[in-house]
Each structure stands twice: as structure tokens, then as C-alpha cells.
Amino acid sequence: MFDSLLFTIMLVVFLGVLSQWLSWRIKLPAIVVMSVAGIIVGPVLGIIDPSQEFGDLYGPIISMAVAIILFEGSLQLDFREIRDLGKPVTRIVTVGAFIAWILGSLAAHYVAGLSLPVAFVIGGLFIVTGPTVILPLLRQAKLKPRPSKILKWEGIIVDPIGVLLALFAFQIILFFMDETVSLGSLLIFFAAAGFATLLGWGCGRGMGWMFEKGYIPEYLKSPVLFSVVLLCFTLADEVMHETGLLSVTAMGITMANMHIASIGNMRHFKENISVLLISTIFIMLTASLHIETFYEILNPAIIGYVLLMLFVVRPLSIWLSTIGTDLSLQEKALVGWIAPRGIVALTVSGYFASVLTDTGFEDAQLLTALTFALVFATVCAHGFSIGWAARRLKLANDQGPGVIVVGGNSFTNALVATLTEMKVPAVLVDSSWRKVAAARQSGLPTFHGEVLSEQTEYQLDMTPYESIIMASESDAYNSLVCSSFTPTFGIKHLYQTAPDIARDADLEGLTHSVGGRILFNNETPLQALIQRVDAGQVFRKTLLTKQFSAKEFMNEINEEDILVGLLKASGRFDPIATDSEFSLEPGDTVIRLSSALKEKEKIKQSKE
Template sequence: MESLLFILMLIGALGVISQWLAWRFRMPAIVVMSVMGLLAGPILGLINPQEDLGGMYGPLISIAVGIILFEGSLNLDFREIKGLGKPIFRITTIGAFLAWIFGSLAAHYIAGLSWAVAFVIGGIFIVTGPTVILPLLRQAKLKPRPAAILKWEGIIVDPFGALVAVFAFEFIKFLTMDTVTFATVLAFLAGSLLAVAIGAFFGYGIGWMFENGYVPEFLKSSVVLASVIMAFALSDTVMHETGLLAVTVMGMTIANMHISSIGDMRHFKENISILLISVIFIMLTASLNTETLLSIFDWHIIVFILIMLFVTRPLSIFLSTVNTDLTFKEKLLVGWIAPRGIVALTVSGYFASVLLEAGFEDAEILTSLTFGLVFGTVVAHGFSIGFIAKKLGLSIESKPGVLIVGSSKFSANFAKVLEDLNIPVLISDSSWSRLSHARRLGVPYEHGEILSEQTDYQIDLTPYEYMISLTEYDSYNTLISSTFMPSFGREHLYQLPLQVNQGDHLEDVSKHISGQILFEMNMNWSVLNEKINNGYLFKKTTITNQYTFDQYLQELDKDSVLLMIHRKSGHINFFSPSGEIRPENGDIVISLQKPVQN
């Protein structure tokens, strides 16, 4: 028992450490987790989860994959799919089908897999997935059109890869195995329909209970997690391999009920999925034996990976987007970028065991084949997307942008200063009248509620590295910081100091739900806008050897406000009471200063 406890602890620790290292050093998480898993497993021999966990290994993988697919299917809101442009619709339907067929043919004729295994793995390989695409888009800062296509392809196709694999598996069994009759196929179809009913029942039931207040707030996450496992287990007990279908339908049902707490549910499921993905990926890679690992370098597998990279993906994109308004350069970029992620590997690990149990011995190389494709595409696409996007002219200005929430005289004028420095900036406000300040100065703005569930689809957040809340409501600023902390990270979220005497008396608000404080502790919304009304001006001062920052501070009026530093590298730093920053030679200091009296 102690040994098993140690193994579980080590697997969890390696997964979390890998994610942290990937975030800290801006590396693809899959690459770090691959190295960690291989070191702990086949290289150093510390663990072999498949042997160490015994009968628990298969169920753990299955449940984890089910939860991961449920989290992905929560994004399938039909209102958003209806609004897709022609290119995205074509790529997610015709393109996905072509990728499945071409990938299956390559797996059979190049990698030497049987038709059953080839069509199963071909279905799994249509998945790119938001977990690998979104970090790449943020890293490369693509223009809106190619970014939207890649993002929506990942979101829409992600839950369907495993389902395509399930149906391919059953159909090929019907054609190739004597024990599988037409009655067996009908039974599978009936089981699939039952799985759909189970998923819809659980999804609708949870949505109804949540909306009518039958589940307290503190129990919602636990109820959802338990229900996902129940739906998966019940469906899989009735008909093997249909549990994935049940949880996908369950997620889609909840997503399209538009319940008020779906945002919190998504955050919880995203956190759970990250942990499960990390753990499962370590388990899969650590379970690889040396022979399987070396088989990745077999010329059949290498040629298969090259075919998937340079033939299957580009061909499916170019054929599916004929007679659309995509330019050749956009097709070229989208046709190159298709990194397979952890979901593909975890699902293929699940089907490898299922196929082996069904008597398909060639499924033994399924994990190594998938691992080779995942690792190859993540490295190739992760390290090339920025360079290729720049060469094709499909990347936006590389300077980190600022998303300002709340339009006022101060925020509009501040945004104008940022725009003059060629820093991407956008003001968001739900009030059309308050946006008049932004319209008057001609700065970019977005009319809408930033906390709406449609924000991810209405606003492309890719250009913006910082979000600053400049509204007059303390509680709203804190709510924004709390909501967007998973997306931006606390180090890139700022809000105005509290208006203790006029506002919501939130001086004791916990720091972990608020952003960093902007400027100075007494520079709240009222003070800053009063200064603008009194004629204060934004000043840009370059720090040099001849005019140092210390000299600048000595000459600065006591009523002036230090706002930010625009580094000569293009990066920005906001002044804050929580940390001391100093400009270097060539940096520009932005401040709000009293007008010069004549």
C-alpha cells in the first residue's frame, strides 16, 4: 500500500511540476511532460504505472479521458456554431472527414496497421484540440482570421475524434471479424442511442437542478464531477466503449441550456482536466517500454509522421476550402498548423487496450505511433508558428497589448497614449454613452459586457497581455480580476485602488481574488478623472544617461502620478504599490502631470 501511495504521489507530482516548468520557461507542456515521463519510466525505471497500478490502470485512464472530453464538449454551444464562417464550417466538416480518410490510408499503407486499427487511429488524429492550439495562438499572436479558424477547429473537432474512433472500431469489427454479426452492429447502435439518452438525461437533470436552486453553490462542482463519472460508467456498463459518447452528449446538453453557472463549471472542469491530462500523460509515457520507445524511430513510423505533416493536413485543408474567401497564405498557414495534443495520446492509449483485447495485435504500436506524432507536431508547429506567421504576414504587432475595462475620460485618454506608442489597446464597456469618450478620441473599443459568456467569441484576446480594470465600481473591478485570472494570470491583471470612502468598502478583500493595484494607493477612479477635468496632461519622458530617473523624480510635482514604463524592448510595466520598478536608459516613463501655469 505504501508503494502504491508513493507511485500515485510521484505521478501527480511529476505532472504538476511539468506544467509549472512549461509555464515558467514558456515551453510546450507536452514536451516537458514527455521528458519527465520517459525519465521516470523507461529510462530510469523508477515507475511503470501499467504494472504498478495493475487493474486500476485501465479504469483510471478511461474515466480521465471521459472527464477531459466532457470539459471539451462544454464549449459546443450551437449558437456559436451557427455563426461560423464558410471556411470554418468546411474545415470542421469536410476537412475533418478528409483528414480521417487520408490519415487512415497512411496508417494502413505506410505504418502497416490493419484496417481496423488504421481507421480508429485516423479518427483520433483529426483532433487538434484547444489545449494545444490556444497556447500556440497566444504565443504567435496571429491575425484574427487564421486565429479564429484554428481556434474553432480545435474546439469543434476535439470532442468528435474519439466518437469517430468508436464508430470506426465497431464498423470495422463488423466487416473483419466473424464473431461480429449484423445483430451485433444493431446492438451497438442501440447502445449508442442509449448512451445519448443517458448523457442527455444527466446533462438536462444537472442544468435543471442548478437553475432551480436544488444544488447549493459549494456542491455544484462535486455534483458535476460525480455525474460525469456516473454517466460514463452506466453507459460503458450497458455497451462497452459508449461511455465517451455519453459524457460528450452530457457536456453538449449543458452547454446549450445556457445556465448561469456554466462559466464556473468550465473553470472547474478546466482545472480538473489540466490535472488529469498531466497525470495521464505521465502514466502513459512512463509505461512505455524501451522496445516501444525505440520503435518510434522505425522508418515506417517516421514516414507516417512526415506524411501526416506535409501531405494529409495540407491536402485536407486545401481541398475543403475550395471556393472560400481564404487567401493562399492563410490556407498555407492553417494547412501547416495542426498539433496533436495530450487528448489524442490519452484517447489512443484507451483504444490501444480496447483493440488489443479485441485481438488486434498491431495495436501494440498505437501508443508509440501516437506519441511520435504528438511529439513531432508539437515541436514542429510550436517552434515554427511564429516564424512562419511573420513570413506570411499573418502575425499582428508583437508588442504586448492592453485590454482596458471601463470607459471614462481618464481611461480613454490613457488608451490614446498607448495607441500613440503603437501598443495594441482596446476599451471594453457595456455602456454606449460611456464609450463616447473612446469614440471621440478614435481609440479602439468594444461595446458589450466583458463578463458575458460570449466574450471569448466576440473579442480576440490574443493581442492583449494585460487587462486593467478602470471602472468606478470596486466590486466590479475585483470581479473582473477574479474572472480573468485563469486567462491572464494575476501578474498581468491590474485594477484601480479601492474608493474606501465612496465605494464598496472592500478594503479587506482577499488578495487572491483581486488584481494588482495600479499606480498609487490613493489614485482611485474619482481622483484620476478629477485630475483630467482639472486639465492634467499625459507626459512621455525618455530616460537617458544625461537625464536619469532619479533626476526625473526630483523634478516631478508631488501631485503628478507615475503610470507606466514603456521599455525600449517594447514591453510595458505599470507602476504599482506592490512592487518597485525602475526604467533604464532608453525607456519612456508615462505620467499624469499638472498643466504648466503661464
């Protein structure tokens, strides 16, 4: 009834996105959920087999998707991000990768039973981690900046390096085994790698120059960039298979470090595309496996090899390569443990399994089972343990979700002071040094800078913060910032004070189309809040208990009080907006702006 290519495409896309959503809801690694979903509809139930149904298009579709994902990841590699981590990152992607290649190859030979030529090919490929798996894990774990940056950079840069090492090992095999292959073939390999790098650099510089000069209109920037990425990848790949990954990585890094004004909008577009592609491709790959592959995975030699890669090869390569760097023991331990393999390993190993078998290496048929065993084991082991390991090593932001408050004034100073007192991560941000200085003198956490500036992205770690409260004197600026951060934080977590319609009636229509959620109520703009604080009103904190219920609390407050926010028993702080729907439960703390006289009266009554 549903035996059609259209149904297969629909099911693959739907299951991929559903897996992403389900993993978000149940707090599981998305890669794990996608793998399970693909296995169920593929080899278990036999509903679809994408490799058969897509036919000759199966390989090119996956290759182009990987190219776009890798470019999107490399578009985030701004060298300013690792000013203090340049040495360990360089060591890990060079010395560490080489050590992992040698150790992994020896393990594949002596433990998995592969011949030395096949072992060195697959050993080079297995050093890759890749943005398809590492970026979703980092998003989930919320690590501290240093280990997060190291894992991100390694995952993106090592992807093409691993493929090149595998290609290099394959060329060496052909050189010694095939009399028709001469030294010139090796030189062609290095020339092809150099061409791919130069092509990526040239495409990146060319696109950046056209964007900066205005030769491409805004509405065409993302489509043009999308097509040039595919062009860059395909040209390099046609010269030599798999060098296209190196080309798009070079293109992305080049554009990331040109500091193009509109790179942020393009990055958000690419991120959305990447999430869709990662979801789709992982379902396709796992659904295309055969049930015989799972029987092969149970081979003790394969299990032993996977355990050796997990607990010996990866940790040892990281510890040896980072000797003499400033990484702490905890950072080395975490980076040495986290190395999930993903789409690149699965796709490229299939290519090498085919060409090595054709060359005469019968043991290469084992590569598919070996690769999937390593991918699934690392994805599950690292996906489930990264949060736990980071917390045990004190490398995770273990505080409750925090708040960035933008705009320095008496109201925001008092709000940040109250949140800090309640152990909620909060920071006051303003581009005016005078306004920041007033808060700093009070001992409040502050950041001096323009929140929309690209520099702020690298100087202010936003990982601990889930919400932004805009409370500057400019209502239009508040709306602009909320709109700018919508792709990053989501509209649910962006708040701004009510616009002062009496002062500027033109703003009435603006806030309905752009901006964040209006705080408290529509009748209390920022100036009114500042006047309340200046007049002596304070933030009162009321803990709800079984004895003092929500009903009693609501009876206590009066019309002059403003409900500001709700600190849940879990440590989560939620500002109260005009459209908020919340329930008060025992253990919650309600924050309200109220008269100081009432606070004094309450203290006096409690003493009596």
C-alpha cells in the same frame, strides 16, 4: 527506499505541475516538457512504471481523466462563438475528417506496412487532435480569433468522431472475419452511439435545469457536475467501449448552449482540474513506455508514415474540405499544418492494439510505437512552430500585451489616447453610450458594452490584452470586475483606481479582501485624477537613455507628479500600482501625470 504507490502518485503529480510551470517560464510547449519529463523518469531512468504500479486501476484512471478533460473542453463550445465560422468548422469536422481517415488509412497500409483492416482502424483514430494538446498550444501562441476558434472546435468535436470511426472500422472487420458477428452487431454499434449522444444530451439538459431552478446549492454545483460527468461517461462506456467520449462531449456542448448563469464559475473549476489532469496523465503515459518502443520508432516505415501524415494527409484534407468557404489562404495553411495528437490517441490505440492482436492481426503490435511516434512528432513540430507559423502568416497578435480600460471619463480618455500613441493595444470599455461616444469622437478604440456580460466575451476579442484597468465611478464595481476576472487574467494584471474613502468609508475594508491592485497610490481616487486632467495636467512620456539615466529622471520629478506606467523596451506596458517593484533601465519609457506648464517649459528649454 521509495518503491511505493504513494511515491509514484506524488512523483507523477509533481512532475506534471512542475512541467507546466517550467514551460511557462522558458516559453516552451507544455506537452513537450511533460513528454520529456515522463520519458526520463520512466524508460530512461526506470524510476517509475505507472502501468505496472497502478495495475488494473491504470486504464480506468486515464479513461475518466480523458472524459473530464473532454467535457471541460466541450463546455467552451458555445455556438455563438462561430456564427461566422459555421461552414468551415462543419466542413472540417465532417468532410475533412473523412478525407483524413481515408488518406491516413491508405498511408498506414502502403507506407507503414499495416494490413488494410488494422490500417483503417488506426486511420480513424489518428484524425483526432483533442483539447489536451490543442488548447495549451492556443493559449501559448495567442492566435487571432478565427484560426483559434477553428482549431479549438475541431480538436474537441473530432475527438469522439475519431474514436467512433475506429470502432466502426473494427466492427466492419469483425463482420467480415467472424462468422458469429451478424449485421445486427453493426446496428448495435449505431444504437450505442445514438444512446451515448442522447445520454449526454439528457444529462446536460437535466443538470442545466437543476442549476437554473436552484435545486443544487452553489457550493455543490461543481462536485455534483463532476460526478454526473463520470456517471455519463461510465454508463455509455459500459454499453459500448469508448462511446463514453461521445457522451460527455454531447453533455458539455448541451450545457454550454443553455447559457446558464453560473457556467463561468464551473468552467474555471473545470479548467483547473483539466490542467492538473493533463499534466498527470501525460506523465503517466510517457513514463509507462518501454525502451523497445523507441527502437521500433526508428523503423524507416514508421518515420515515412509520420512525415506523410504531417506534410501530405493533414494539409490536403483541410484544403479539400474548405473549398468554397471564406477561409483565407493563410488560415487554410495554418489550420492545415497544426494537428497535434495527444492523450486520446495514446490511450485508445493501446485498447485497439490489444483487441486487434487478440483477433489475429499480428501487425497490430506495431500500433503503440506508431502512435507514440506520431504523437511526439506532431507535439514537437507543431508546438515549436505554431507561434512562428502564425507570425509568418500574419495570424498572430504580434503587438505587445495590451490594456483594457473600463470606465469612460476624461482621465481614461487621455490614458487610452497616450497608450494608443505609444503603439500599446488599448481599448476603452463602458456600458454608457454617452461616455463611449466622447472617446470615439476623438478617434480612440472603444467598445460599448458591459464588461461582465457574457455577450462581451464573444464580441470583444480579449486575446491581445493582458491587463485590465478599472476606472469607473463606482469603487465597488471596480472591485467586482477585478474579482470576476481573476481566474482569467490573474491578480497580477488587474488594477483599479484607489477607492474614495472620504466619500464612502465602508469601502476601506473591502479593497483589502477583493478587487485588484491599487493604481498609483492610496491617496488619489478617480475623482482626483479626473480633476487633474480637467485642470490641464497631461501624460508626459520620458525615454530613459544612457545619457539621461533613471537617477536623473527621479531627480526631475516632484511630489505632484504621479507615475502612471512603464513601457519597457520590449513593448510591454506595466501600470504602476502601490505594490509595484520595478527597475528603470535605458530604453524604458516612463509615463507620468504632470502639469502642462512644466511640459511647455521643457519644450521651450529644449528649443533654446
